[in-house]
Amino acid sequence: MAPLPLSAPVFTILGGLIEERAGLHYRADDLELLRDKISSRAELMGFDSLLDYYYFLRYDAAGSAELDALVEALVVHETYFFREADQLRVLFSSLLARRFTQEGPVRIWCAASATGEEAYTMAMMLADAGLLSRARIVASDISDRALARAKSCEFSPRSVRILPPGGEPRWIRRDGDRVRVDRSLCDVIEWRRVNLIDSAAVAALGPFDAVVARNVLIYFSDQTVRQVVAGLGSALLPGGLLLVGASESLLRYGTSLACEEHGGAFFYRRVV
């Protein structure tokens, strides 16, 4: 079925509403992408005009829940085990090593964990290093659907497209066309739904020794990145570290966090 027509002005107001709710930013050349996804959702809800769908989202009592469902349809959960793992190895084996010898649990937040592979990767690394019982891992995402998948411990083989140097981790078991992660790892992770643009929710979670927020800032405008990074920075303990994706340098945003390079990876430290 052909998608519903989306004019430039309706694209602007719908895009604005989505950005207000979830921070997701769409440029003019994303119009077709957005039209196809919104159109499916609008038709499912019985609309034949995207302007009417916009009014429903904005003003109807049921609009807020539908806006969450629309965001669910738009977010991209691309992730896999051991993605950008060298940065995590440096974090655990070097930057947090002394902290692990000190009193109190080491608090780590995986802040856009999608379907959980990144948080499980951290748990596997810490378990293999004998440090898991010293850590508290919080894993969050805006998407309830992604979090439900994470908690199911069940993945597709595509999630295991990269193996760590020691080969397939002992925590992963292949079962036909599914991959299962040891349930004990799921149980030590605290799974939460958190919208990163909700600064009160972000502040309430902290403080952390490290916040891992990788491959999510790319979906936000510069202004939202600044706001989210400021929030994540305040969720860090003094001396705590923020990790972003390899393609997400923060230097052009003028953050108050200090950029450090260790083992070929970048880290942003809260200095005050």
Ligand SMILES: C[S@@+](CC[C@H](N)C(=O)[O-])C[C@H]1O[C@@H](n2cnc3c(N)ncnc32)[C@H](O)[C@@H]1O
């Ligand atoms: C591409 S995945 C990144 C997953 C993982 N961090 C990694 O690097 O493999 C991006 C995730 O960010 C989440 N996301 C997008 N906007 C968000 C927001 N405002 N708050 C929290 N999570 C958000 C999406 O639901 C998605 O699961």
